[in-house]
Amino acid sequence: MTAYKGYLIDLDGTVYRGKEIIPEAVEFVSSxxxxxxxxxxxxxxxxxxxxxVAQKLQNMGIPCETKHVFTSSMATASYLTEQREKxxxxxxxxxxxxxxxxxxxxxxxxxxxxxxxxxIDRSITYEKLxxxxxxxxxxxxxxxTNKDVxxxxxxxxxxxxxxxxxxxxxxTGVEPTVIGKPESIIVEQALERINLSKEEVLMVGDxxxxxxxxxINGGIDTLMVHTGVTTAEQLKEKQEQPTHVVSSxxxxxx
Amino acid sequence: MTAYKGYLIDLDGTVYRGKEIIPEAVEFVSSxxxxxxxxxxxxxxxxxxxxxVAQKLQNMGIPCETKHVFTSSMATASYLTEQREKxxxxxxxxxxxxxxxxxxxxxxxxxxxxxxxxxIDRSITYEKLxxxxxxxxxxxxxxxTNKDVxxxxxxxxxxxxxxxxxxxxxxTGVEPTVIGKPESIIVEQALERINLSKEEVLMVGDxxxxxxxxxINGGIDTLMVHTGVTTAEQLKEKQEQPTHVVSSxxxxxx
Numbered sequence: 001m002t003a004y005k006g007y008l009i010d011l012d013g014t015v016y017r018g019k020e021i022i023p024e025a026v027e028f029v030s031s032x033x034x035x036x037x038x039x040x041x042x043x044x045x046x047x048x049x050x051x052x053v054a055q056k057l058q059n060m061g062i063p064c065e066t067k068h069v070f071t072s073s074m075a076t077a078s079y080l081t082e083q084r085e086k087x088x089x090x091x092x093x094x095x096x097x098x099x100x101x102x103x104x105x106x107x108x109x110x111x112x113x114x115x116x117x118x119x120i121d122r123s124i125t126y127e128k129l130x131x132x133x134x135x136x137x138x139x140x141x142x143x144x145t146n147k148d149v150x151x152x153x154x155x156x157x158x159x160x161x162x163x164x165x166x167x168x169x170x171x172t173g174v175e176p177t178v179i180g181k182p183e184s185i186i187v188e189q190a191l192e193r194i195n196l197s198k199e200e201v202l203m204v205g206d207x208x209x210x211x212x213x214x215x216i217n218g219g220i221d222t223l224m225v226h227t228g229v230t231t232a233e234q235l236k237e238k239q240e241q242p243t244h245v246v247s248s249x250x251x252x253x254x
Numbered sequence: 255m256t257a258y259k260g261y262l263i264d265l266d267g268t269v270y271r272g273k274e275i276i277p278e279a280v281e282f283v284s285s286x287x288x289x290x291x292x293x294x295x296x297x298x299x300x301x302x303x304x305x306x307v308a309q310k311l312q313n314m315g316i317p318c319e320t321k322h323v324f325t326s327s328m329a330t331a332s333y334l335t336e337q338r339e340k341x342x343x344x345x346x347x348x349x350x351x352x353x354x355x356x357x358x359x360x361x362x363x364x365x366x367x368x369x370x371x372x373x374i375d376r377s378i379t380y381e382k383l384x385x386x387x388x389x390x391x392x393x394x395x396x397x398x399t400n401k402d403v404x405x406x407x408x409x410x411x412x413x414x415x416x417x418x419x420x421x422x423x424x425x426t427g428v429e430p431t432v433i434g435k436p437e438s439i440i441v442e443q444a445l446e447r448i449n450l451s452k453e454e455v456l457m458v459g460d461x462x463x464x465x466x467x468x469x470i471n472g473g474i475d476t477l478m479v480h481t482g483v484t485t486a487e488q489l490k491e492k493q494e495q496p497t498h499v500v501s502s503x504x505x506x507x508x
Contacts, residue, residue, distance in 0.1 A: 121380070122380040123379075123380065124378070124379070124380050125378070125379070126375070126376040126377065126378050126413075129413050129417075130409070130412045130413065133404075133411070133412055133413050134409060134410050134412070137410060137411065149424045149425045150387075150425045150426075155384070155388060156388050156391060157387070157391065157425065157426075158384045158387055158388070158425070159380075159383050159384065159387050159421050159422070159424075159425040160425060162424060162425075163383075163420065163421040163422075163424045163425040164421060166417065166420040166421065166424055167413050167417040167418060167420065167421060168413070168417075170403045170413075170416065170417045170420055171403045171404045171411065171412070171413040171414060171416075171417040172404075172411075
């Protein structure tokens, strides 16, 4: 087994389930910390800031500082600054994406923005979507933090950002550039952040269609853990298999 | 040329363009009235009541009473009353659909409705879509008044009902029953309303993908008029051609 020099780790289903911690994940992350192995929690969540994600993980007993968190909003902000388009965006989304773009120096603009950026926005209105559609038709580049079609909640599965992104892509005929898992952009941005090469890093996650595919698409090794979405049965059906598979993170020797 | 006993007529692009009347349409509808030929304006618009549509047409000089208007909301209400499901609906939409369902005796219900009905709602919120998604996941039958992905406005093309319907279909994995053109349900309901058989009626419209396909799907003859969306060039590409084609309704001999 390769000794990886760094870990990219999913959150929901891998480290916790909703509000409940997965105990093996605490031991796993604590071992990484003890051995001074760098790790980054890589999440499609665009609504929270890295500070609030780190706080939540600390409260659950996971060793985590703000520098250990990499959200799809941070990846989006970082990606935009590398593009040649006008550095302004019309933004639909919550705190996480608004602050990430602001901190990256992307100006907020409604009429002639270089980008239209969409993250989950639970205060969505028709007018926000109308403005986004007009800007995209007007030539703004369309960016989605992630394309998850549903969002787990205590009430059940609610519509996720991917469902709202389809409002704009269907009505304009323009498909977005997607930053989050399973796309490779968030993986590439995370590698820059953790400052390691593809061969040195392992992507850990419970969801084949987001976490594992992101690793595969990004060209890095993957560790599938069956504590969340994808079952062993479902995994059998997948053509491209993860590099490693465990039932729980307890089985993984760092 | 068959002498048709009744006409189903599209509005936008056929009778008017935005706020501008198409003069040949006034003559055409006036001739129908003089010859006592029944006609019904069949529109995917779900937001307005038949009274307000009739008023708008009267103001433009078109002979039109409320009984001459058939909206996708009226077709939806009529369709629901013919189904075996519990006669209650969680409704997303504006005046037209809300009133049509109320008048048809469909009860408004949020928690365990028989149907989730979606028409365009320019006061859409996340909570409305969340409730719709939960009800559909809970077994409510999913109905869309129409699936037009964009909505013409003075500002340009804005997101239409079909784009919002995709929020629910993507997030739940459940496709809706669609009532409006190009589906055949609205045509079948219109035939019942005008009380004529398929062979006796002509569908008139400017949009191949909605009006003409609705006629084809509903098994009635079609008259394509090039005063709106579909150009003669675009029509050439279509595999199934309309029964009749004219540049303007002036050319049509009743």
